[in-house]
Every structure is written in C-alpha cells, then in structure tokens.
Amino acid sequence: MDLSNLTVNEIKRIAGSPAEVSEDLLAALLSDSRSGVRDIYRKLMRARSAAEAEKQRLARMLLYENDLKARGIHPVAGVDEAGRGPLAGPVVAAAVILPDGTFLTDLNDSKKLTAAKREVLAGQIKKTALAWSVGISSVEEIFEENIHRAGLKAMLKAVLGLELKPAHVLVDGFKIDLLECPQTPIIEGDGLSASIAAASIIAKVTRDSLMDSYHELYPQYGFNRHKGYGTPEHLAALAEFGPCPIHRAGYKPVQECLNL
Incomplete structure (x- = not known):
C-alpha cells in the first residue's frame, strides 16, 4: 500500500x-x-x-460466571449495594443477570468510574441484561436493623425482584440472609465479577438519582452534590439546619445534632 x-x-x-x-x-x-x-x-x-x-x-471478570456455567449452573446473578457510608438516604441494592460472554467496555466497580461513565454503562447494562432489579432499605430500616442488616435486606429484595430466577448468586462481600438460592460471597467482588460490577453500577446510579430527588425537597443540604456522604459541606449544613427526615438518626454526626 x-x-x-x-x-x-x-x-x-x-x-x-x-x-x-x-x-x-x-x-x-x-x-x-x-x-x-x-x-x-x-x-x-x-x-x-x-x-x-x-x-x-x-x-x-467473567471467570466466576464461566466456572459456574461450565458446571451447568446458569443463569447467574450478580448482587451489590450502594450507600453504606452516607449520613442520609436509603441503602440501595441491585441484582443483574448478564447474558453469557457479555463484554461491556469499561465495566468495573462503580467507585472506579466517573458519574458520566456510570450513567452510560447503566443504560447499556439495562438494555443488555437478561434481567435486573433494584431493592431498597429505607432510613427507618437502617435505624431499626443497623446498616449491615439493612444492606443485606436490600440485596434480598433485589434478588427476589428479578423476573428470571437465578440458579446461583454472586454477591459482593457477605452472604445474603434468608436467600434460598445458592450463593457465593466475594470480597471486593465488584472489581472481580462482571455481574457484580454491573449490579454495583445500577445500585449507585439508582441511589444517586434518589438523592438528586431528595435535593428538591431539602435543597439546604446539597444532597445533589455529596449524595448524603459526610463532606464538610454536608456537616456544616447539618450543624446549621439540623437533621431532616432522610438523615440516619443512628449515625454519630446526626445523633450529635439531635442531642443539642
């Protein structure tokens, strides 16, 4: 040439x-x-x-899914949650069943992606997935059951909400209580399993959208910027205005405001 x-x-x-x-x-x-x-x-x-x-x-990132498939176990769902650390808002979990051999460029742990990239991937995941579902545990449930149990409860809701029943569940971190389906907990699974990574993105994007909606109700806190996490801006607003109905009463910075 x-x-x-x-x-x-x-x-x-x-x-x-x-x-x-x-x-x-x-x-x-x-x-x-x-x-x-x-x-x-x-x-x-x-x-x-x-x-x-x-x-x-x-x-x-498909090694776990492919190993299960090789043993005749499919479909496989990935499960993850978002919102353990914030001082306000619910904890949101997602469950996703991807088709065999799914390759979505940049698919990764949601924390390693920009907000814009998460939005793009969330749309691609929803179009590609065989099934996906979201589960939410409210601020009240977090207070009554603690954040760990509330997160697991949200995960259970997400799995039970799937239109396609999984043969196995890959879950980030801990086993899900009361889940009858076989499951494998994977530490830092959102960076090791495509299914869990997809779930982490759906959970994060869903929760961020909810916090944007709460910003419309309580604009003084800046939820659209920090999503409820304990940033200096949020802590200053909390000290000035006190807690609102979506603040987590069991969390120390919120408790301190309630005890003033």
Whole structure:
C-alpha cells in the first residue's frame, strides 16, 4: 500500500479507529518516513494495545460466571449495594443477570468510574441484561436493623425482584440472609465479577438519582452534590439546619445534632 501521494491529514482520516485498521495499512504507516505518519502509527498501536488489555481484563471478570456455567449452573446473578457510608438516604441494592460472554467496555466497580461513565454503562447494562432489579432499605430500616442488616435486606429484595430466577448468586462481600438460592460471597467482588460490577453500577446510579430527588425537597443540604456522604459541606449544613427526615438518626454526626 502506497501512501506517498496522500497528506498526513488524509491518512489520518483513512486510518479511522484502531479496530478498523488493516495490517496492510499499519505496515504502510510504519514504512512511511514522515514524522506525522509515524505519530499516527504509534497512536493506533497504543490504542490497539489498550483495547487488547481491556479485553483481557473483561475476560478475567467473567471467570466466576464461566466456572459456574461450565458446571451447568446458569443463569447467574450478580448482587451489590450502594450507600453504606452516607449520613442520609436509603441503602440501595441491585441484582443483574448478564447474558453469557457479555463484554461491556469499561465495566468495573462503580467507585472506579466517573458519574458520566456510570450513567452510560447503566443504560447499556439495562438494555443488555437478561434481567435486573433494584431493592431498597429505607432510613427507618437502617435505624431499626443497623446498616449491615439493612444492606443485606436490600440485596434480598433485589434478588427476589428479578423476573428470571437465578440458579446461583454472586454477591459482593457477605452472604445474603434468608436467600434460598445458592450463593457465593466475594470480597471486593465488584472489581472481580462482571455481574457484580454491573449490579454495583445500577445500585449507585439508582441511589444517586434518589438523592438528586431528595435535593428538591431539602435543597439546604446539597444532597445533589455529596449524595448524603459526610463532606464538610454536608456537616456544616447539618450543624446549621439540623437533621431532616432522610438523615440516619443512628449515625454519630446526626445523633450529635439531635442531642443539642
């Protein structure tokens, strides 16, 4: 392939995305003596290398699901929750059943993603999933049962809400009480299992949306910015205005305001 009659900008347009580049074009780019063309080649090769690394990472995140499938156990649901640490708002869990071999670029623990990327992936997960469901434990349930039990209760609600019954559940962290389905708890599973990662994203996006709605009711606290976590802004508002109905009365900073 001869590129000598093309300008660097024309070659850039022809090159397109790394996935579309043929081996012949890559060889022609490499053999071209122009520095601008060599830059195009290096950029394409870096992007190709990054894409391959991402493909391998996503393949590793399917090891748990593939092992279960190899033993004839499917479908598999991933479960995770969001909102253990905040001073306000509910704890939200999600359960997701992904099709076999699902590859969603950038799928990862929700905490490692930007809010914008979580929103995009949440939409892709909902379109791709065989089934997904959300479970919520209220502020009252958190106060009555403690955050650990309330989180597990939200997870149970999420699994029971699935339209497709899972043969096995992969859960982030702890076993879910009263769940009759076989389950495997995985420490830091949201970074190790694609199904759990998908659930962590749905749970986080759902909870963030709820906190945005609460901001409309109680704008003085800034819930749309900190989502109920104990940021300096939130603690200052809590000291100034006192707790509102969605604050967690059992949490120390909230208790201190109630005892004033």
